[in-house]
Amino acid sequence: MSGICMVIQSSVTAVHLRNMEHFITAVTHLEDSNPGLSPLALVTSLRKIADQSHNITHDFVGSSDTKVDIHNKNNSFITEQLNINHSLSNFLNKITHHFITDDHEESGVVLTPDGTTVALAPLLLGLEYGLKANKDNNQPHGFYLLPLAKYLGMSFLHATTERLGPNGCWDSVSAPMVFTLSGVPSLATDALVHGGMDGAILGKHLSVVNCSEENLSTLLRSYYLETMEELDHVSDTHLRGRYRRQNFKKITNTSLLREKVAEALHSHQGDTGVESLIEKGMEEVVLHYMECPAIIPRCIWGAAPPTVPHNPLSPPLQFLYIHHTASPSKPCRNLQTCSKNMRSMQRFHQKDRGWYDIGYSFVVGSDGYIYEGRGWMSVGAHTKGRNTVGYGVAFIGNYSAHLPSKHDMELLRHHLVKCGVSRGFLQKNFTILGHRQVVATTTCPGDSLYSEITTWEHYKDTDPLK
Numbered sequence: 001m002s003g004i005c006m007v008i009q010s011s012v013t014a015v016h017l018r019n020m021e022h023f024i025t026a027v028t029h030l031e032d033s034n035p036g037l038s039p040l041a042l043v044t045s046l047r048k049i050a051d052q053s054h055n056i057t058h059d060f061v062g063s064s065d066t067k068v069d070i071h072n073k074n075n076s077f078i079t080e081q082l083n084i085n086h087s088l089s090n091f092l093n094k095i096t097h098h099f100i101t102d103d104h105e106e107s108g109v110v111l112t113p114d115g116t117t118v119a120l121a122p123l124l125l126g127l128e129y130g131l132k133a134n135k136d137n138n139q140p141h142g143f144y145l146l147p148l149a150k151y152l153g154m155s156f157l158h159a160t161t162e163r164l165g166p167n168g169c170w171d172s173v174s175a176p177m178v179f180t181l182s183g184v185p186s187l188a189t190d191a192l193v194h195g196g197m198d199g200a201i202l203g204k205h206l207s208v209v210n211c212s213e214e215n216l217s218t219l220l221r222s223y224y225l226e227t228m229e230e231l232d233h234v235s236d237t238h239l240r241g242r243y244r245r246q247n248f249k250k251i252t253n254t255s256l257l258r259e260k261v262a263e264a265l266h267s268h269q270g271d272t273g274v275e276s277l278i279e280k281g282m283e284e285v286v287l288h289y290m291e292c293p294a295i296i297p298r299c300i301w302g303a304a305p306p307t308v309p310h311n312p313l314s315p316p317l318q319f320l321y322i323h324h325t326a327s328p329s330k331p332c333r334n335l336q337t338c339s340k341n342m343r344s345m346q347r348f349h350q351k352d353r354g355w356y357d358i359g360y361s362f363v364v365g366s367d368g369y370i371y372e373g374r375g376w377m378s379v380g381a382h383t384k385g386r387n388t389v390g391y392g393v394a395f396i397g398n399y400s401a402h403l404p405s406k407h408d409m410e411l412l413r414h415h416l417v418k419c420g421v422s423r424g425f426l427q428k429n430f431t432i433l434g435h436r437q438v439v440a441t442t443t444c445p446g447d448s449l450y451s452e453i454t455t456w457e458h459y460k461d462t463d464p465l466k
Contacts, residue, residue, distance in 0.1 A: 016094050018176045020112045020224045023095055023120065026088060028217040033083045039206075039216045040131040045082050047128050049089070050096035050108065050121040096120040098192070104181040106168060109191040111176040112224050114242045114367065115296045115335045117168065119195035122147050126199015127216070130206035144204040145252055145260040148196030153264035155188035156281035162186045163281045164193065164288055169299035173339075182297075193289055197248045198223070198241060204251055205239060228333040228367055242368040249290050258282050292419035293411045295362070296371045301339035304346060306357035310378035315425040319390025320417065321383040322453050323360065323435045324445040329398040331366035331405075338365040341396050342373075355381045361391040362416065364408050370416060376425045383438050386465070391420070392435075399446035413456055432459045 016022075030042060084092075098108030098121045109119045125147040133139040155163055167190040168181040181189065202223065206214065224241045238247050258278055265274045325345065332338035346358040353359070359381035360373040373392075374380045382392025393412055395404045403409070420426035434453055435444035445453070453459055 016091055016177070018095060018110050018170075018179065020110045020118065020220075022091075023110055024217055024220045024225065026092060026095075027220060029088065030082070030084060031215065031217055037082065039211055039214060040128065040135070041082075042216060043124055043128045043131060046092065046096060047121070047124040049092050050098065050124050096124065100181070100185050100189075104168075104183075104185060106179045106181055106185070106189060106191060109179050109195075111170055111173065111179075112241060113227075113335060114224075115173075115300045115339075115369065116194055116241065116244075116294065117170070117179060117191045118198060118241075119189070119191040122151060122192055122195035123199045123202075126196065126201075126203035127206060128203075129199075130203030131211060133203075133207040134209075134211050139207070142252065142256045142260055144200045144207065145257055146264070147199050147203075148193070149257065149260035150264045151188045151192050151196055152281060152285060153261045153278075155186045156261070156277045157265055158187055159281075164188050164284050165190050167191075167297060169297065173300060173302065193285075194244065197244050197289065201239070201244065201247055201251060245289060245294060254282060254286055254290075257285070287419070287422050291415065291422065293370050293415040294368075296335070296338075296365075296369050298372050300335075301342045301371055303342070303358070304350070307350060308356045310357065310374060313377055313379055313388065315376065316421075316427045316430075317390050317425065318427050318430055319386060320420075320426065320430055320432050320458075321386065321390050321392045321435055321438065322412075322432060322445045322449070323382060323392055323394035324399045324449055325363070325394050325396050326398050326444065326446070328396055331397040331408075334367050335369075338367050338369070338371060338396065341365075342371055349381065353381075357381075359392065360394045362393045364393065364395045364404070364412055366396065366405060366408055368407065368411075370411055376420070376423070383435060386438055389465075390433075391426070395445065395449065399449035400443070401446075401448055403448050403452055409452070417458070430458055431464060432456055433463060437463050 027042070027046075031037070034042070094107075095110060096108055098106075098119050100106050106119075108121055109117050111117055126144060129147060130144060133143055152164075161184060164186055165188075166181050166183040166185065168179050170176040171178040171180075179191070202219065206219075219239075223239055226240065228242075237243050238250065240247070261278050261282065262274065265278065325341070328341045328344065332341050342358065342363060345360075345363075349355045349359050350357065358373045361375060361378075361380045361382065362373055363371040365371055376391070380387050380392050382394070383390065393416065395408065395412075397404065417426060417430070421428055421430070432453060434450045436442050436450060454461065
């Protein structure tokens, strides 16, 4: 076993890749090297590394009773009781310590296999709080929301322009090293919110299970690394990262999260102006992370730049046009395949059709995500003669004889459209049409999918513009 662990450790620390696989491999090595260490002691030691520069966790978890002490020496971490060498501790320091540089590079975040970027500090804090709650049944209702509430509350309190976000881009999806934010950072970037949501979901789970039988690396591996094909054989997906938004909604509600944010803010601000800050901030949280779907940005799927600048739209628009890609004809089930499909469609649209970019506004994969095409603010090339009055959304696959999955359709039907209306991109009384209703020479979006959308709210059987 020791030889295997040395190989694992070498592969982890040879290059400090910022991905979840490498982090979980490091956790596995620590478990193998410290067979008597409890999950709580392990998480506490990791959290202390992540929170080396501030004391944001003290209000929640206080001092540790695990007797795992970490000391900073020459910018590296050495533990008194945790069996860890310099190389691995240096890797963990680099991958868990969260901060943002003047150039808007966000450290302490990792890329997950499904394309999501997650900050490790709030994830570890949520895990630790759940494990502590497991030992103490006298915990306040919604305790698992406290770490996320802390980040949200501080961002609401100190916001100058944006209270939440932004997202960003990695220098390389296959070998991520640097994550650069796409705008001015708030104190609750997307990665911090993702980590806080995951910490709440997993922390609540850890608070009620038999922790002596719970292996931390196994839990993280099943949450982040299982593929859609593996999930086909799992009846319960409540502990799966790609479903974090719907699962987070299942464990909380707006009132409870608002209550926890208020607790965090009152401890720093008192009563002055807090309710107004919370109300405005919570409206944005609910919209961005609980109503809107997760969208894979162009930089993650590897989009080429448009050959000429996009033309701007003038929202809110009246129409949403539904398409299927037909080719690719099969649903894509993971980030790699969906991204390859997106790049293939973009090349076809640019080189064969002569368009300056992929034509669709958005594309629905079968991996739990929507992919950004031209987005909300740019004129597409999806529905001839109607590109300035509506958005075009395509499902990857051929749906002449069968339907996309229920989850895929709900991403569009119940989440993307609600997000579009709430953010002012779609008119409240918008109209859904199939591509074939506007362009007579196509059967798009396929007979089965077209039959399905005729049952959707906002569908019209005749084109109002004809």
